[in-house]
Every structure is written in C-alpha cells, then in structure tokens.
Amino acid sequence: MDDIVLNLASDDAGPSRVSSKKGGRWTDRAKAKRGLKRKSGPEESATLPTPKRSRVQKPGKSHETALEKTVKPSRSTHTSHGQATAHTPQPRPQGQIISSLFSYNPKVELPSQPTPFKAPAKPSNAPLTDSSSFDGLGVDPLIGAHLSKKMEIEKPTAIQRAVLPAILRNPDVHRDIFIQSQTGSGKTLAFLIPIIQDLLPLSTLSYIDRSIGTLAIIIAPTRELAQQISEILEALLKMRLRPEDASADDPASARFTRWLVSGLLIGGNTRTHEKARLRKGLPIVVSTPGRLLDHLQHSESFNVGKCRWLVMDEADRLMDLGFEETITGILKGLEARRNLAIKAAEQGAGHEVGGWDWERRRRTILCSATMKEGVQNLAGTALDNPLLVKATESDAVDTKNPTVADADAQENYTPPAQLSQRYIVAPLKQRLVTLIALLRTLITSRTAEGTKIVVFFSCTDSVDFHWQLLGRAKMNDGEEAEEAVSDDDDEEEEEGKAASADSQIAMESSLLPGTSIYRLHGSLATQTRNQSLKQFSNNAAKSSILFSTSVASRGLDLPQVRAVVQYDLPTEGGAAEYVHRVGRTARAGKAGEAWSILTPSEQDWVKWVEGQMKPEKVGDTPPTLQGVTPESILQRGFGGKGAEYEARATDVQLTFERWALQKENLALAQQAFLSHMRAYATHPSTEKHIFHVRHLHLGHLAKAFALRDAPKSISGKGKSKKATDSHPPAKKRVNDAFLKRNKDTEARMEAVVRSQGRLTKKKGMMVSSGADEFQLAGGYNLEKMFNS
Numbered sequence: 001m002d003d004i005v006l007n008l009a010s011d012d013a014g015p016s017r018v019s020s021k022k023g024g025r026w027t028d029r030a031k032a033k034r035g036l037k038r039k040s041g042p043e044e045s046a047t048l049p050t051p052k053r054s055r056v057q058k059p060g061k062s063h064e065t066a067l068e069k070t071v072k073p074s075r076s077t078h079t080s081h082g083q084a085t086a087h088t089p090q091p092r093p094q095g096q097i098i099s100s101l102f103s104y105n106p107k108v109e110l111p112s113q114p115t116p117f118k119a120p121a122k123p124s125n126a127p128l129t130d131s132s133s134f135d136g137l138g139v140d141p142l143i144g145a146h147l148s149k150k151m152e153i154e155k156p157t158a159i160q161r162a163v164l165p166a167i168l169r170n171p172d173v174h175r176d177i178f179i180q181s182q183t184g185s186g187k188t189l190a191f192l193i194p195i196i197q198d199l200l201p202l203s204t205l206s207y208i209d210r211s212i213g214t215l216a217i218i219i220a221p222t223r224e225l226a227q228q229i230s231e232i233l234e235a236l237l238k239m240r241l242r243p244e245d246a247s248a249d250d251p252a253s254a255r256f257t258r259w260l261v262s263g264l265l266i267g268g269n270t271r272t273h274e275k276a277r278l279r280k281g282l283p284i285v286v287s288t289p290g291r292l293l294d295h296l297q298h299s300e301s302f303n304v305g306k307c308r309w310l311v312m313d314e315a316d317r318l319m320d321l322g323f324e325e326t327i328t329g330i331l332k333g334l335e336a337r338r339n340l341a342i343k344a345a346e347q348g349a350g351h352e353v354g355g356w357d358w359e360r361r362r363r364t365i366l367c368s369a370t371m372k373e374g375v376q377n378l379a380g381t382a383l384d385n386p387l388l389v390k391a392t393e394s395d396a397v398d399t400k401n402p403t404v405a406d407a408d409a410q411e412n413y414t415p416p417a418q419l420s421q422r423y424i425v426a427p428l429k430q431r432l433v434t435l436i437a438l439l440r441t442l443i444t445s446r447t448a449e450g451t452k453i454v455v456f457f458s459c460t461d462s463v464d465f466h467w468q469l470l471g472r473a474k475m476n477d478g479e480e481a482e483e484a485v486s487d488d489d490d491e492e493e494e495e496g497k498a499a500s501a502d503s504q505i506a507m508e509s510s511l512l513p514g515t516s517i518y519r520l521h522g523s524l525a526t527q528t529r530n531q532s533l534k535q536f537s538n539n540a541a542k543s544s545i546l547f548s549t550s551v552a553s554r555g556l557d558l559p560q561v562r563a564v565v566q567y568d569l570p571t572e573g574g575a576a577e578y579v580h581r582v583g584r585t586a587r588a589g590k591a592g593e594a595w596s597i598l599t600p601s602e603q604d605w606v607k608w609v610e611g612q613m614k615p616e617k618v619g620d621t622p623p624t625l626q627g628v629t630p631e632s633i634l635q636r637g638f639g640g641k642g643a644e645y646e647a648r649a650t651d652v653q654l655t656f657e658r659w660a661l662q663k664e665n666l667a668l669a670q671q672a673f674l675s676h677m678r679a680y681a682t683h684p685s686t687e688k689h690i691f692h693v694r695h696l697h698l699g700h701l702a703k704a705f706a707l708r709d710a711p712k713s714i715s716g717k718g719k720s721k722k723a724t725d726s727h728p729p730a731k732k733r734v735n736d737a738f739l740k741r742n743k744d745t746e747a748r749m750e751a752v753v754r755s756q757g758r759l760t761k762k763k764g765m766m767v768s769s770g771a772d773e774f775q776l777a778g779g780y781n782l783e784k785m786f787n788s
C-alpha cells in the first residue's frame, strides 16, 4: 500500500475550518473556536477523544467499548489491509509527506500467538517466612520494635539474615564486608541497622553529643539514592530510646540519648549550608562521592578523624560512572584526617576528650548487586580482607568466609524470580504508538488504582520531549496546533510555556486518563528532581508514570512500581544495567513486570540478555523473556474491532505529528531525535551487532519522534522524500553520512560520560563534575563536542 499524503497546511482553506475571530491572543481565538465547535455538534470535535476512566477500568474489559464509541475515523488513515479510510477528500500536498504507520515496515518474525504468560515464580527477595526474626539475629530489641511497629517490617529478608549476625554477633571483629544481593532485597537496612546499633551505645560516654563529628559515612552514586538512604536512616533514628513499658523516671531504662543526627551532602545543595551543618556536627553523613571529596578537601569543619563506618552502596554503579579516582581520593582524605586527629589527641592539641578508642579501625562495607571486574577492583582498593556475604535461601552466612577474589567473577545477573520479563518487537514507525498503547494497557488493566510505571529513555532530551509531547499534545486541538504553526504572535507565549516547563513537575495526558506523568534526569534542578520523585511515589491512590534516563536505574526504591518499560535499552552497562532497571519493580517480594520495546534490528538482544542472566539457585530454570506482538498491544491499548486499532493508532500519531509541527515543538523533537541517535551510537562495540546506527531507518525512526522527516542535519539536504521512504541505498547513504560526520563518536562520547563522574584538575585541586553526572546527552560537554 502506498504511503498516504495529507495536506495539513491547506486546512486553513478547508470546508470544516471555522474562522471566528481574528487578532488577539491565540488562546482566546482557540477558545472562541472551541465554543463554535461545540455548537456545531460532535461531528466537528476531536479525532480521538479520551476514553472515560470508568469505562476502561472495568476488570476484564478492554478499551474497546470506550474507544469504539468515541473514536471517529481519522481524517485520513490506512489500514494494513490496504483500505484507506480517509473520509474527506484531501488536496494535494504542500511538501508534507505522511507515511502510514502500518505499511512499508520490515518483516518481523514475531511469535504468531502471544506467548501464554508463565505463572510468576516464588519471590526470591521477599521477607522470610521461616522462624527468622530480627531479635534472633542479634538486633537490639528497641530497633526491632521500631521496625515492626513504625516501619511495618516484621521479618528479615535473606540478605539481612545473612549480614546482620555476621556484623552484630562479632562486634569486636571489625572486618570489612562485601554484600552481594539481588535488587530490592533489603540491602539498605542490612547496613544501616548495624551502624545505628554500634553508635547508639556511645551515649554512655559522658562527653557524647553531635559535636563528636562524623562517625559513619554512606556513599551513594546518585543524589536520589543518597536522599532515599537518608530518609530511611532518619526514619530509623526516630526510634524510641527506652522500652515502651519503661517509666520515664527510671534512669536505668534510659540506655541511649538522642545525639545521633544524620545529614545529607549532595551535589546541588549549597555548600555553605552544608558546611554550617558540619560545624554543628553530623554523626552520620550520607553523600554522593564528588560532594564528599569536596568537603574533605575544603571544609575544615568536616570532623571525620573518628570515622568508624564507611559504606559504598551500589558499588557497580559507582564504577560505571567513573568514580574510581574520587573514591581513592576519599579513602586517602579519610586516612589523612584520622592521622591528624590521632596526632592532635596525642599532643593534647585538639579539643579531643579522653576515652576514645583510637585503636579501633574503620570498617568498610561495599554493596553491589553484581560482581563485575570494576567492583572487584574497587573491593581490592577499599576493603581489607573482606568477608563476602551473599543471600541464599538455605545458607545465609557464607561460613567459608571467602575473600572477594574467591567469588564467582562471571558476569551473570539474577533478577528477582517473581519478575515477569516481556518484550515487544515493534517496527520503528510504530514505536511511539506502541509505547502509548502499552502504557494505556498497563494503567487500565487492573482494578486497583495507583499503578506506578517507570519508563526508561536513552537520553535527557528524549525524556523531555516525550514528557512534553504527552502532556501538551491534545487529542482535540489539532486545528489550534496548525494555527500556531503559522502564527508569529504566539512566540512570546510559547517561550513562556517553555520556561515554565523547566520547573513544571507533572503532566497529564488525555491518552492516559487519571495518570500524572513525571520526569527525571540529571539536567533538572535538584529541587525538580526531588519533587518529581516525591510526587511520583507519594499519592499511592493515583496512577503515575516516571519518564527517566538511567539515573533512576540503581537503588531507587519507588514503592508500588508495578512495571518498568525500557523504551530504549541501556546504552551503557549492558545486561547489568538491564537487571538494575528492571529491579525498580518486583521489590521485597512484590510482583512486577518488565517490558522491553525493541526495534526489528535489535531482536538478537533477547537471546543475548537471556544468556547473561542466571537463576538464583543452581538447577532452577534460567530467567527468560516472553515475546508479545505489537499488534496485540496496539489492540489492547487502542481497542476497536478487528484492525480498527490501526486507525486509532494513526489518529494518535497524527495528533503527535501535528503538535511537533509547531516551531517550539519541532526543535524539541529534532533535538530528541539527534540526541537519541548520539546515545545510540555509544553502545559498546560488543553490542554493535545488535545496536548499530546503520541498522536504523532514519525516516521511520523520525516517526517515533513525531517527525515527518529525519532532521536535515542527519538526513542530508533536500532528501526528505528519499530519507523518509524505504529506499535502502538512500538509507545506507544517510546512515553512513551520520557515521562519518560523527567519526569517533563512541570514543568521544564515552570519554565525556566518564569525565562527568571523574575528577578533573582545577587550580591544582581535584574536583568532580558532579552536576552533570548522569547527563548522557544535551550537556554542555556533549553539545560542545558535537558542535565543534
């Protein structure tokens, strides 16, 4: 079937066009027009109105009812069966080529029938159901009571059962520990409980108060993760300091005093404020590596000479982000400060009071879900004769006490057993509508409200684009959109909108009723990042979706996340990153779904990633991914009889494309497309057989960014027709041109990404460029690189 041609610009002269008001603001004109449209009856209204929530949410009922009643055929649509359903004769085009979503797609070998879903396996990271208890593991009854009464944590998980006694039962053996465990298995409490239990008894020292300085430091690779750890820590520190039944007058019952205070040191906060807090004293500090090193080097008030605990959470991520040198700097800084403090105490020069056990060495804990080479190197640098603790169902503590070097160094990853992993191979042109259909399916296919979904994109620009596209493209304002294209008066208003988008937290889309859409990436202000995460998680009753870069892939514990969608597969970190991303769901024994949306040329990824995952226990079936056809997702997401979903999907696509025709939006879409291509080019050489820019049809990919042409800077001048249509030689030429123009892209991009986490020399001091640490594309360095 030929691609269809529409003339959007000619709508101005079309019969259905109602021009009611001239001049003034475009919003006023739009309102007036909407009023007229309402008067002229439903025939003049939207092309794909929003399905009513009550209709689509009925259990077992598809979207069909709601949509089939409300959806008119699009102004011009094609079905894959070659039936053009255009109902209005369209004038000839004026340069706009609109290709059908359902034609000229490469043949994809997909499962002919949707694979029947396997029943989820028994949860592998859930709290234990046997007789284990926190008390039985040596946890102080006050902490145990607080966990169960205030935090609803009754039983330990397998990793907690393994770690807690290993530390608590031997309080005098200050051996370093390496904790390796699955995502969502409760590692955070496994290291926080022993720290609190060790420090609280210092209450008995007569001089103890927060001015003692920092006694424990927890390092996390991202601000969000640091913030989250800090919140859990604060929740723990709110524990009662005497048994519930003890009388306040009984001095014997008051074992502890409330001197243990925690503080957060992260990039994005003001240093001055942090320094002031350090001056007062922060016995426990949670920090990102760059900011921690910064304080170690520049804040005299950072009193860490007595530090007893150092935890490095998400060690594999710390390594991936290139924080190796920063960590080395931190270790050296801690050692130097300790030596100075000991000297000062010996000379009686400091304000040190006697009775401190200077002999006791600092204990270092490293946590990781994987045991990659980089992590082993870090363990080699940071840990001294470490005890490796893994969680297994039967043998919690590794009694053989192997060193890290003895551990299984193979890069095999174990996702939670109860996680359902699925994939869709969608033609490039249909990617965007497939994503929408999948999200619609996920938010409406259950009766329970408050579905939380995380969607991963390759770069910040793509996150921003999709977030704005969904929030701003209205299914019923196609005409307004077109009007705005030709209306210069609206520029000011559009600029205002773009500026406010920076600080806006949530978007709503009529395509995803009752759902708020948030975004998260490294280019957002810290406050916006925090707000997005908070609001995404807070309202448990409301469905919400988080569009994110890989910044959300590690450690973040977002309650109720029911599904993780990888719209773009990880460009860095390979299978480990995939497992971390899917680990945002199926946490602590809960169910979860992981969806990956692949292009036809990426199909081999399924076998590749399956080959790198292993079951938790030897003998168990290895984790596999189940294929789902895009048709079944589109059908479920858009509803309708037979192939009607094609018309509906086309309607949605056309609405998006009309939105992207507006000047501001066009720039956004093109920027997202380009950044996506750049990110795509950074897949490591070992994955190039699966992810190669050359395999992508740029014209088709453009549709996934609501563009009718690939941006000229990639596709070459005046190639719109050739670039968007399927002429393999042209496609090859275009992709070769892209590759040539971006010669050495991969190497340089990797260097930029790494440099963002690495130390750079500045006036002889080592500093970290923490602000950009997760910004894969769109950052200053990157722009400079590509513009030069």
Ligand SMILES: Nc1ncnc2c1ncn2[C@@H]1O[C@H](COP(=O)(O)OP(=O)(O)OP(=O)(O)O)[C@@H](O)[C@H]1O
Pocket (backbone or CB within 6 Å): 127, 152, 153, 154, 155, 156, 157, 160, 181, 182, 183, 184, 185, 186, 187, 188, 189, 369, 554, 555, 556, 557, 583, 584, 587, 588
């Ligand atoms: N013993 C427990 N019982 C019930 N829930 C628990 C228990 N321990 C931890 N949790 C909950 O499990 C979730 C995951 O915990 P946590 O974030 O510590 O996992 P993690 O192992 O660090 O995961 P990741 O590797 O993804 O960072 C949290 O919501 C936490 O409150």
